[in-house]
Amino acid sequence: MSFGIALGPRIRKSPFFNSTVTTGVTHFTTYNHMYMPVTYGDLAAEYDRLIHGVSMWDVAAERQVSLKGPDALTLARLLTPRNLSSLTWGVGKYVPICNSIGTLINDPVLLRIDEDEVWLSIADTDMKYWAEGVAIGLGLDVRVTEPDASPLAIQGPKAEDVVASLFGDWVRDIKYFGFRDAVLDGIPLLVARSGWSKQGGFELYLLDGSRGDTLWQKVAEAGQPYGIGPGAPNYIERVESGLISVGADTDDHSNPFEMGLGKFVDLEQDVDFIGKDALRKIRAEGVKRRFCGVIMDGAPLASTNSHPWRIMHNGVDVGFASAAAYSPRLEWNIATALIAVEAADADGGLVVLSDDGERHARPTSLPFRKGT
């Protein structure tokens, strides 16, 4: 199955769109109402660059939601189960967001931009409307907007060298999720140590959407000595690393405990954040499912999955494999899965109803590691 994507004005082009076209992008997805590159036609080379070298990604679709005003921090604390009492400038925090029944609906990184402003660097759901809806209902004095901020990711073991060659060695001191203001030949930016891979790297938050092609060019040139090339959030690497993709790995009932995010839920804090009662009940009753890895037998999968695959255990449907791929590093067929705790704890005996037939499988913990 291979289909074209229709380009039209309802979905936005990223500030890097023209550069990605010139660079040879072949496939897009959409994310936060914006086209996002998925591959430049050579998935093997893109994977290899991310694991062994350095890769540059148009992730402008990772949009920012700004909460600004006297009640910005109050609103932020209501939106997440994470305790934000010790929030400081320059340090990002991963903040799960739940609805009133405790379902995970987004998992942004929160940046404290100013005394009265935070940004949520969001996954693919309209948290702008969620945040403003809550603020309106409560009568909070806060303005919710989408600022002109478009991340360009530089990922892989050589990413730090590329970013240091652009900005100076001071970037090497930025801690994980830390960020700093910077200007590159007149282009305003945030430089953040972050990115949707476990291979290390940075995200340059472009703060002037008219300068996207210039920034792309500068990064490509600075990266040339390091063999930089184009890429995108990598399907295989994210499965190997067990990174959560909200909307793919989650459903209408996925709570942070079953998703392995319990350490970010503080039920003891004195903030009555959204979903607190539901999460307290869920914790008391114990989780029924677990986000885990699954290793499948048989020949290498011909392709990644285009929709969730059901998983059976002892003849019973126990949940779904959300993202499946063949890992060249591990030489395994692997998948992230959300399945019943009993199945996640089993020694084996799972059957994945994949698109190219039933696959016998066993559960494992995330991230995947040889020997587990």
Place this chain on the structure above:
Amino acid sequence: MSFGIALGPRIRKSPFFNSTVTTGVTHFTTYNHMYMPVTYGDLAAEYDRLIHGVSMWDVAAERQVSLKGPDALTLARLLTPRNLSSLTWGVGKYVPICNSIGTLINDPVLLRIDEDEVWLSIADTDMKYWAEGVAIGLGLDVRVTEPDASPLAIQGPKAEDVVASLFGDWVRDIKYFGFRDAVLDGIPLLVARSGWSKQGGFELYLLDGSRGDTLWQKVAEAGQPYGIGPGAPNYIERVESGLISVGADTDDHSNPFEMGLGKFVDLEQDVDFIGKDALRKIRAEGVKRRFCGVIMDGAPLASTNSHPWRIMHNGVDVGFASAAAYSPRLEWNIATALIAVEAADADGGLVVLSDDGERHARPTSLPFRKGT
């Protein structure tokens, strides 16, 4: 420019997805986190079927947001500037939704499903989060969910005959935006006279997502004597008709008055709906822009636009053409546009900065009509 769409588990497949693939869909977009067909490879035939015959569209991506509970109607009335005091079962209403600064953020059709339940048949923004956010903030007793409901549109002058042959002649009595419960060979449905074209027709709201391929097949068979064929919300026809596409025709400041939706704004009602103060101020100050049509000189446009085109008037940027196409019926290059009132009132003298060069243009009212 031609690109593939990456299929993965984050974007959902519609209940009709397999049928559209079998039928030969070639291009998709995404809408409300779901793949939506855009064309089956023969745009001219698809346009012709809609204008002269009958066409069937997978518009399952037109998702429903259910508001259910004692405060459902209270919430609905807070969400829209339209006066809903006389809402009755079986009659849908077009309800613009605005944020606190009066910007149009969605324009669903509201269906009163039950005494304590309404559905919003939404455009492409996450109104589920907007509605629940407001409800949480206000402490309303209402549950916000996305029900298992997936519209299949049957559009065109022969649509009524097809739907009558499936359900009986009673469907001919349904008024515009009216709807009724029905069961088709065990498949639960709503039959609504609605659809995103001005050629007339119905939408069958499939209420059991597992029966999508069966329903598709039944409609295709019933439509065969009438020459039914596949299609999708039609770019050209919607421009001709001046139908609004939120996100394409609107920006972060588009209010209902400038979008021609003032008749749906009741500032005198005693409900303090969201955006009321802002809309009162906007009305008092007068609108600065107008959603209108634009007719462009020159050879037929080679293709539709992939992003908004800026419009100049007397050397000044006055706004943008949101959707542009060559109309075979009118034999004009046409576009919907949101431009300064002075430019919309001008006799001509507009210049559209299209992707294939500058086009001299003149404004007109919507829908487009020969002789205007």
